[in-house]
Amino acid sequence: MSAVLKVSGMSHWFGGLKAVSNFDFEVPEGAIYGLIGPNGSGKTTTFNLITGIYKPTEGKIEFSGGDITGAKPYRIVRKGVARTFQNLRIFGSMSVLDNVRVARQYKPVSTLLASTLRLPSFKAEERQRKAEALRLLDVLHLADRAKEQAKNLPYGELRRLEIARALATEPKLLLLDEPAAGMNPKEVQDLMALIARVRDEFKVTVFLIEHHMKFVMGLCERIKVLDFGETIAEGKPEAVAKDPRVLEAYLGKKGGH
Amino acid sequence: MKIPRTPWLLVVAAGFWAVVQLLRLVGFNDYYLFIANLSLVYVILAVSLNLINGIIGQFSLGHMGFAAVGAYVSGSITTLIYKLSPNVAAHYPGFVLALVAGGVAAALVGVAIGFPTLRLKGDYLAIVTLGFGEIIRTIFNNIDAVGGPRGLLGIPKFSTFTVILAFALITVAVIRNIAESAHGRNMIAIRENELAADLVGIDTTGYKVKVFALGAFFAGVGGGLYAHLLQIAHPTQFGFIYSVQVLIMVYAGGVGSLTGSVLAAFALTILTQVLKSFLSWLKAVTDLPIGGDWYMVVYALLLILIMLYRTEGLMGTREAKLMVIPEEDEK
Numbered sequence: 102m103s104a105v106l107k108v109s110g111m112s113h114w115f116g117g118l119k120a121v122s123n124f125d126f127e128v129p130e131g132a133i134y135g136l137i138g139p140n141g142s143g144k145t146t147t148f149n150l151i152t153g154i155y156k157p158t159e160g161k162i163e164f165s166g167g168d169i170t171g172a173k174p175y176r177i178v179r180k181g182v183a184r185t186f187q188n189l190r191i192f193g194s195m196s197v198l199d200n201v202r203v204a205r206q207y208k209p210v211s212t213l214l215a216s217t218l219r220l221p222s223f224k225a226e227e228r229q230r231k232a233e234a235l236r237l238l239d240v241l242h243l244a245d246r247a248k249e250q251a252k253n254l255p256y257g258e259l260r261r262l263e264i265a266r267a268l269a270t271e272p273k274l275l276l277l278d279e280p281a282a283g284m285n286p287k288e289v290q291d292l293m294a295l296i297a298r299v300r301d302e303f304k305v306t307v308f309l310i311e312h313h314m315k316f317v318m319g320l321c322e323r324i325k326v327l328d329f330g331e332t333i334a335e336g337k338p339e340a341v342a343k344d345p346r347v348l349e350a351y352l353g354k355k356g357g358h
Numbered sequence: 359m360k361i362p363r364t365p366w367l368l369v370v371a372a373g374f375w376a377v378v379q380l381l382r383l384v385g386f387n388d389y390y391l392f393i394a395n396l397s398l399v400y401v402i403l404a405v406s407l408n409l410i411n412g413i414i415g416q417f418s419l420g421h422m423g424f425a426a427v428g429a430y431v432s433g434s435i436t437t438l439i440y441k442l443s444p445n446v447a448a449h450y451p452g453f454v455l456a457l458v459a460g461g462v463a464a465a466l467v468g469v470a471i472g473f474p475t476l477r478l479k480g481d482y483l484a485i486v487t488l489g490f491g492e493i494i495r496t497i498f499n500n501i502d503a504v505g506g507p508r509g510l511l512g513i514p515k516f517s518t519f520t521v522i523l524a525f526a527l528i529t530v531a532v533i534r535n536i537a538e539s540a541h542g543r544n545m546i547a548i549r550e551n552e553l554a555a556d557l558v559g560i561d562t563t564g565y566k567v568k569v570f571a572l573g574a575f576f577a578g579v580g581g582g583l584y585a586h587l588l589q590i591a592h593p594t595q596f597g598f599i600y601s602v603q604v605l606i607m608v609y610a611g612g613v614g615s616l617t618g619s620v621l622a623a624f625a626l627t628i629l630t631q632v633l634k635s636f637l638s639w640l641k642a643v644t645d646l647p648i649g650g651d652w653y654m655v656v657y658a659l660l661l662i663l664i665m666l667y668r669t670e671g672l673m674g675t676r677e678a679k680l681m682v683i684p685e686e687d688e689k
Contacts, residue, residue, distance in 0.1 A: 152557060178559035190554035192547045194675060202540070203547045207559030209540035213568070216539035217532050219683075227540065270559050 105130040105274050105306045106151070106182075111160030113143075113150055120146045122330040124160070128274070128323075133300060133307040135317045135338075138327030139350060144310040145187060147327075148276050152184050153177045165273060175207070183272035185263040187279045187310075193252035197243060200251050200262055201234040204269035234269060240302065241265040241295070257288050261295070268303055275299070277309040281316045289313060293320050318342060326350065366680030367534070371527040378519060392587075393631050395519055398526040399584045400623035404607040405616055406576035409533050411605070412614035412675075413542065414569045415549025416476065417484040420491025421577050421604050424464040426596035427494060428578025429585035430504050432460030433513045436586065440514045453516040457525070457582040464578025465571040467494065472570035476563060491601055499593040509592030510585070517586035525583060529576050530681075534616055536572075538683045545569060549614075599654065603630075606661050612671030617678040622671075626657075 104127035113121040121143040128134045136144050149155045151162055153174040162170045169177050183204075192200050209216070211223040238244045241261045246254060251262060260280060267275055280296070281289045293316060300307050311317045317324060318338045326334040326341055328350040334341050341347055378386065378394060407421045435456035439449055475486045504510045536542050547555040548562050556562050585591040607626050611618025633653035641648050664671060 154553070154557075174553075174556045175559050175561050178557055184557060186554070190551045190557075192550035192554065194550060195543070195546060199543050199546075203543050203555070203560070204558035206540040207544065208561070209544075211540065213536060213541055213572075216541055217535045219535060223539065230540070266558060 103130055104128060105165060106308065107163040108151070109161050109163075111147075111150060111157045111162065113146055113155060114158050119330050121150065121157075124332065126325055126332070126335065128306055128308050130306055131300070131304070132322045133296065133309070133320055135321030135324040136308070136310045136327065137312070137314075137317055137324060138333075141329075142327040143330040144327060145278060148184060148278055148310065151177075151276065152182060178207070178270055178272075181271070181273035182276065183267035183270045183274070184276035185260070185267050185278055185280060187282065189256075189259050189263060191251045191259055191262060191266075193250070195251055196247065197249055197251050197254065197262060198231070198234055198238065198247040201237055201265050201269045202230060204266045205230045205234050205237075207270065237265045237269055240299070241268075256283055260284070260292075264295075264299065268299065268305070272305055275303075275305045275307050277307065277311075279310055279312065281311055281313045289316055292316075296320060367527065367531055370680060371523060375520065375523055391519060393628060395517065395522050395587050397624045397627040398519075398522045399517075399580055399587065400604065400607060400627050401526045401620050402529045402576055402580035402583065403604045404611065404619040404623040405530055405533055406573045406580065407604050408608045408611075408613065408616060408619045409537070409576075410569055410573040411608055412612075412619075413533075413537050413549065414545040414566060416566060416569070417480055418487040418570070418573070419484045419598070419601055419605065420471075420487035420489075420494070421573075422581075422596040422598070422601040423487075423491030423494035424468060424574040424577035425581030425584065426498055426591070426593070427464040427467050427574075428457070428460035428581035429591040429596070430460075430498055430510060431463040431578070432456040432582035433510045433585045433591045434504060435459060436516060437510065437513055440512075449514070449516065450521075453514075453521075453586070457579050460582040461575040461578035464581070465575040468571045468574025469567060472567045476566040476570065488598060488601070491596075492598060495593050495596050498591075498596075504591070507593065509590050509595075511590055513585050513589045513591060515586060515589050517583045522583050522587070525579060529579070530616060530620065533572075533576070534681055535683070537616065541565075546614075603657065606657055606664075608671075609664055610660065610671055612673035612675060614675035615671070615673035615677055617676070617681045618671055618673030621673070629653075630657075 106128040108124050108126050111121060111124040112119065124147065136147065138144055146155065150157050153172050156171040161168065164180060164182060167180065169180060192203065209226065211220070211226050215223045235244065235247060238247055241264060243258060243261055243265060246258065254262065264277070264280070281292055284292060296307060297320065299305065309321070321338055323336065324338050324341045325332060326347050333346040333350060334344040382391070403421060403425060407418065410416050410418045436449065436453055439452050471487070471490045475483060478486055498504060499507050544555070544560050545565055547560060548565055552562055607622040608619055610626060611622030630653055633656055637648055637652050640646060
């Protein structure tokens, strides 16, 4: 299988702190790929570098064969990389439906003039995109919430809304930043099934960060483990789980956290 | 069969027009008509500022700078045509074109200011736009060709009630239609969470520049109407304090609510006039050291009260029914 995302020699400093150190990895197309590691090991920074929020100090990021290093975030999204956020970033005062519609129509075909004049082409576009957004909400079990103000949704549903919104941009690669954070065991189970289903149904590659071990081990096909900005293990979940360096990072030698 | 939706906005505007025409017959004097006209000019200014401050959430404090550009450009054009031939009735098409030219000039200035400044956020953007508003005003203050500190005099009185109402209606309708489209939703998304908007593929900078240009365009048209109502374009009319006045209208009405801006434009224009005459009267009878301009103190107080007790303004982000375009399947 070819790699949809290829990162080579990527490093990033925040002032004197090296948050990400010389990363090399490939995310195979169609996989569910996991990035794990203790707090502060550079996971979210990696996502921010891939999505263009930060520019890497060194190294190269290739997506679907094209170089996206240092490109503007919205351009990277338009190429097919979508993400969710660890600390939810929803459009709170908008309806659940509109949250998804915005992502579905980040660049409306209808011009400002056509929208002002309410031309038939504008109405047709609005209708079609709305239907598509509703279908997405249906897949993420949020259809009955469509008209509610997004900020009124409970936490678990907001996490799903972020996934729906990311999918609305029609990505090839979906980055999920701690999708299971704050969920109860039942919700985590459902989410695992949902992510697997989303991967198959939307033909996306999933690249996720997670702390929840059961979640990662049960869902991911490949895992990369970080500690202090460096890769300490990479491979299939079963192999990674037995790696002594991983056990040390997580359980600690001196009885750390 | 499809039943066309009632164009409520048009109905209300026509109703307002008819009521004023009827009142004119029963003692609605020129002063009252002037207040109605001024209110409508402020509707244009407040609604267009709300597009910038409310819909896309960029804090601009230089709206009157754009109005000044529109006033001076359109005023110069009409004064010139008027000098060539003083037949007022024949000049209306020219007047409309001059207003549009003023709006376009203001929009160009908006883009020129927008590109470097829209990277800034919140307070910083407010300070920079405030500065630019003052720069524009000062430039006009120093151009002799448009009267310098004396102002551009002798502008023909082309801004009739009907013309101003028509432009106010167009402004509200256009901005409402944009707000209720995919473009408008993208703008609101930028207001709600700029980073998230960026990361669902929205060109945030592009939208900000476009909105700045559009807001400036309507401010320019409003400024042009203002100049042709007062028959003068003077640098002091476009000072910072008047930008604040428009800003207060937006906040009093509710940031993000076009209905609120329309209502507040009327309410505060009328309040200003009432306060001005009340304070002048008070000065006359009590000999207190106050002048008509002290109404600004009341404005400042009002702003403080809004911020303390009703941050969301009169309407919040809600809209009156007639301002909402129902979705096709909800009719």
